[in-house]
Amino acid sequence: xxxxxxxxxxxxxxFVLNNTATNLGMFLLGFYAFYGQNLLGLSAIIIGLIATFxxxxxxxxxxxxxxxxxxxxxxxxxxxxxxxxxxxIILLSMIAIFNTPLYFSSLGKYIWTTSFYIIxxxxxxxQTACTKGGQVVLTNDPKQRPxxxxxxxxxxxxxxxxxxxxxxxxxxxxYESGLLNPELWRFVSLITALASFICTALAIIGIWEKDKSxxxxxxxxxAKKIKGKDYLDIIKxxxxxxxxVIAASTxxxxxxxxxxxxxxxxxxxxxxxxLQGSFSAxxxxxxxxxxxxxxxxxxxxxxxxxxxxxxWGGLLTSGLLFFIGMEGNNINLFLGFMFLxxxxxxxxxxxxxxMIADVTDYELHRSGRFVPGMMGTLFSFVDKMISxxxxxxxxxxxxxxxxxxxxxxxxxxxxxxxxxxxxxxxxLVPMLAFVASLISMxxxxxxxxxxxxxxxxxxxxxNELNNQDLYENDNLGLV
Numbered sequence: 001x002x003x004x005x006x007x008x009x010x011x012x013x014x015f016v017l018n019n020t021a022t023n024l025g026m027f028l029l030g031f032y033a034f035y036g037q038n039l040l041g042l043s044a045i046i047i048g049l050i051a052t053f054x055x056x057x058x059x060x061x062x063x064x065x066x067x068x069x070x071x072x073x074x075x076x077x078x079x080x081x082x083x084x085x086x087x088x089i090i091l092l093s094m095i096a097i098f099n100t101p102l103y104f105s106s107l108g109k110y111i112w113t114t115s116f117y118i119i120x121x122x123x124x125x126x127q128t129a130c131t132k133g134g135q136v137v138l139t140n141d142p143k144q145r146p147x148x149x150x151x152x153x154x155x156x157x158x159x160x161x162x163x164x165x166x167x168x169x170x171x172x173x174x175y176e177s178g179l180l181n182p183e184l185w186r187f188v189s190l191i192t193a194l195a196s197f198i199c200t201a202l203a204i205i206g207i208w209e210k211d212k213s214x215x216x217x218x219x220x221x222x223a224k225k226i227k228g229k230d231y232l233d234i235i236k237x238x239x240x241x242x243x244x245v246i247a248a249s250t251x252x253x254x255x256x257x258x259x260x261x262x263x264x265x266x267x268x269x270x271x272x273x274x275l276q277g278s279f280s281a282x283x284x285x286x287x288x289x290x291x292x293x294x295x296x297x298x299x300x301x302x303x304x305x306x307x308x309x310x311x312w313g314g315l316l317t318s319g320l321l322f323f324i325g326m327e328g329n330n331i332n333l334f335l336g337f338m339f340l341x342x343x344x345x346x347x348x349x350x351x352x353x354x355m356i357a358d359v360t361d362y363e364l365h366r367s368g369r370f371v372p373g374m375m376g377t378l379f380s381f382v383d384k385m386i387s388x389x390x391x392x393x394x395x396x397x398x399x400x401x402x403x404x405x406x407x408x409x410x411x412x413x414x415x416x417x418x419x420x421x422x423x424x425x426x427x428l429v430p431m432l433a434f435v436a437s438l439i440s441m442x443x444x445x446x447x448x449x450x451x452x453x454x455x456x457x458x459x460x461x462x463n464e465l466n467n468q469d470l471y472e473n474d475n476l477g478l479v
Contacts, residue, residue, distance in 0.1 A: 004141040004455065007210060012138055014206025016151040018083060019131045019353070020159060021199035022124055025090045027163050028098070028192045029120070030259055031185075032113075033391060037407070039182055040100060040109045044404045048395020050110070054117050055391070059381040061125045063231060066377025069129055070370075077211030078137075078373075079130040080204050086130070087200040089123025091193040098189035102182060125377075127200070132376025136357045137210045140458075142451045145354040146298040152350040153291035161284030168277030178410075230369060231378060238366065240359040243444040245379055247307070247437035248352040254430035255349060256390030261397070261425045267410040269419050270331055283339050291346030302448025303355050308441050310347035315434035317341040322427035326420075341430075348437075358446050365454050393429065397421045 036047040065082070072078050096116040100109055135148050167179075171188065175181040234241065266276035298306040321337040324330065360375040398404045401418040408414070446454075 004144075004459075005137075005139060005210075006141050006144055007138045009144075009147060011206045011209070012135075012144070012147050013151045014202045015134060015138060016148055016155060016203075017199040017206070018127065018134070018203035019152055020155045021087055021196045021203065022090065022128050022131065023156060023159055024163075024192050024196040024199065025094055025120070025124060027159060028094055028189060029117075032097070032117075033260065033394065034179070034263065035098065035185060036109075036113065038180060039185070040102070040106075040113070042106060042109060044398045045395045046110070048391045048393075050114055050117070051391035051395075052389065054114075054121055057118065058121045058125060061122060062129065062377035062380040063374070064377075065125045065129050066133070066371075066373035066375075069133055069373030069377075077207075079134045079207055079211050082126045083130045083134075083200060083204055083207075086123045086126025086128075087197060090120060090127065091197060093117070093120035093123060095189045095193055098185040125380075128380065129373055129377045132353060132356050132379065133360075133372030134207050134211070135354065136360050136372040138207065140357075140361060140455055142302070142358075142448065142455065143299045145357055146295050146303065146351070148354045148357075149298070149350040150292050150295045152353065153295060153346050154288050156350065157284050157288040157291065157346060161280040161287065165277040165281035165284075169274055169281070170277075172277075173274075180407075230367075230371065231374065233367070234363060234371075234374070234378060238359065238363055240362050240444060240446050241375065241379060243440040244352070244355055244359055246440040247311075247444070248355075248379070250433035250436040251311075251345075251348060251352070253390055254433035255345065257393055257429045258426050260390060260394035261422050264408065264418075264422050265426060268408065268412060268414050269325075269422060270334075271411050271413060273410040279335060279338075283342065287339065287343050287346050290343035291350070294347035295351060298351060302451070303351055303358065304441065304444060304447045307348055307351050307355070308438065310344045310351070311434050311437045311441075313344035314341060314348060315431055315438070317344060318427045318430045318434070322423055322431075325423045325427065355446075358451055361451075361454060361458065362446060365458055394425065397425050 032051060033044065033047045036042040037044045069078060069082060072081070074081070093116045097113050097120070100112050104112060135145070139145060139147075167188065171184060172178040175184040178184070263273075263276065266279075267273040294306055294310055317337055317340045321334065321341060324334050324337060356376055356379055357372075359379075360370075360372050363375055364370050395404070398408075398421075401414065401421045403414060403418065413419075
C-alpha cells in the first residue's frame, strides 16, 4: 500500500522558484526606505510607517486570497492562475515604484509610491499564498518535504548574496553617485522583474502535474463546504499553527530588521560599503553549504528538531556578535560571527515553509478540511502583523540616532550613538525573537514520529473513502 504522494525532486526544485520569484520582489522592495529617503527626499519615519502599513495590509489580504484559493478547482488548477496573475502584478508595480518621477512634489511622491505599493501587495499575496499551499499537493512524505527548504536555501543564498554583490560591487560602481543615481534603480527594477518572471514560469511547470483535484486532500469535494468562519475554529483549536506562527513571525521580524540596518553596518560602522557586496559573494557558497547540511539532517531527524537547534545557534551567535561589535577592534572577528549567524538563519528561516505543510496535514487529520490556502495565509496574516514592525523599528531607530531626515553618506562614521543603535537592531532584536521561537517550540508537537503516524492515518482514511465510493458505484452499476 502506497502511503505517500511524492513528486520528482527536480519538480519540487522548480516549484520552489515560485518563492524565489516573490523574494526577488522582496529583495528590491527592501531598498524602498533607502530609495524613498535618499533619492526621493522623503522622511525616514513616514516611509517606515508606510512600509509598516503595507505589511499590515498584506496580512489582511492573505486570508481573503487563501479562502478563494481553497474554493478554486477549475480547468487551470487551483494554484497556477493565482501564481501567474500575482507575478504580473508584482512586476508592473515594482517597476513603477522605482521609476517614480523625480519632478513630483513630496506629496505626489508619497501618493505614487504608496499607491503602487498597495498594488504590489495584492500581487505578492496572490503568489506567496501559492508557495505555502502548493507544496502540500507536491508531496506529503516527511522525508521529501525538507527538499523544499534545501532548494529554497540554495536559491535564497544565491539571490540575497549574489544580488547584493551585483548591486553593490558590479552595478553601483558603473553609475555616477552609485546608489544615489536614479538611473541605477530604473535598470535594477527591470532586470529584477525579468528574473522574477522566468522563475515564475519554471514554478508553474514544476506544479503542473500535481495541480489537480485528486491531490486536494482526502475528499476533494470537501472544498465546496469550506466557510469563512472555519478560520475561527482553526485559530482556536489548531495549536500547531498557533505555535508555528509565533516562532516564524518573530524570526521574520528579526530577519527584516537585520536586513534593514545591514547596509548601515557596512557603510557607517565598518566604513566600507563595497565590502558588503564582497562579503555577501564570498560567504554565499559556505552559507549555502551550512544551510543545506542542516536541512539534510532534517530529513532524518525531523523539521522541529533541526529548527530548534538552528535557533539556539542563532541566539548564541547574535549575543556574541553584539559584544564584539561594541568593542569595535576586530572587523574580521565581527564578520566571522556575522557569517555564523547567517548560516544558522539559512536553516531556521526556510525550514518553516514545509512545517506549514505539516500543520496543514494536521488540520486535515483534525477536522477533515483540506485548506492549504487558508492555512498558509492564516500563518502569513499573523506573521506579517508582527514582522511589519521591522521597517518602523528601523525608521524610528534612525530618527533616535539623529539621522531620520538626513541623507546618510556612505563610508562616513556618523556617531557613537548611531553605532550602538544599529548594533541593537542587528543583534538584540533577533535575540528576543529567537527566545520567543524556542519557547513556542516547547508546545509544538509535530515532530518526526508524529508526522509519520499522521500520514499513515490520513492514508487509511483516504483508502476507506475510495473503497466506499467504489462500493456505492458498483451497487449503482457504474463500475
